Amino acid sequence: MVTKRKQQKKVVKTPILALKKAAVKKLAAAKTSVALDQWERDYLGRKGAIREVFQSLKELPEAKRKAVAQEANAVRTELVALFEKAQKKHGVGIAEKRALKTHTIDVTLPGVSTPVGHIHLVSRMIERVTDIFSSMGFDIVEGPDIESPYYNFDALNVPADHPSRDLWDTFWMQEAGEIGRAGRIANQNDSRRLLRTHTSPGQVRYMETHKPPFRMVVPGRTYRFENADRTHGFEFHQIEGMMVGPNISAANFKGILTVFFNTLFCDIQSAQGSKTNVTSEQIKVRLRPSFFPFTEPSFEVFMWFQGRWLEVMGAGMVHPEVYKHAGYSAGEIAKIQGFAFGGGIERLIMIKHQIPDMRLLYVGDLRVIRQFS
């Protein structure tokens, strides 16, 4: 009895064992990762109880130091094992914990979705149209939006007194503090600048560096000083086209146009979203005689759209004056002929997607734009 009482006394008095007892009791009560973290800090951490025991070793008499250190080590090993077991039991693995501490990204969180946009209908139509012409062997070239009166009018045989040169039809660039005057001077040295009213300046620009036979298209933005309505914008897009060679005729133009329209519209997507492959018989196209100073003869191309004929293109056989302005000799001009056309991109979009008003393309209303993603 005496021995037993003595032993009990010894057990209670050994602080490291008391510490272990308390630690085990608290660990059993820690059932969440937060509680486990706290326990780890209290007992195994840098400022925890076990560490304190090691730090207090130096205060012990040397004879006792080794035994207490061994005891403290054994208790620490035991507590670490018990702690790891508790972590596993409550679903917090040591490896995961370390990973969470070193990595700032929590891979278990749901990702942030990035909305994906899509190409605007106008850009998409330009891409589609140029693809179709490219598949028929046409070069794709570009011209400047800011043009000289020479390329926009004079080189295209547009007379000096033509109304389209007027201040009220064309955007003239501001000059020396005043709003530019209407262009009346028909020569190459006219230094004024304007926003091109059509893509036709691309004709002479291209021919200055290319000899026939050739075929090319010029897509681009065009500007006119006019009141906007369902079918007219003051800023819109055109696709210019030209095919010139020894025997190019209006019949070739009709052939190219037929392939173009069939390819563009026969993969039509209806406004309701269902795929409705329109047959070539369902596409109604009409050519009507017209006048342009740079073509002879000239015609306009119309398509049937929502109960009426809508003009989609101006065209004609290239006027010899235009070849002359491009620098072709009389001998060269005598051996060639060709057609040119200028189509309205927005009008083609209206027909393809059954959009009744071209202004809808530019108001930035997502309810409209998202229908064509």
Ligand code: FA5
């Ligand atoms: C021209 O612009 C000529 N340069 C076309 C041409 C080229 C004729 C080569 C002969 C040879 P027009 O002004 O008709 O022609 O315009 C051509 C097409 O552009 C029209 O058929 C129409 O589809 C489109 N368009 C014209 N004005 C506007 C506008 N304000 N808004 C939207 N589209 C327009």
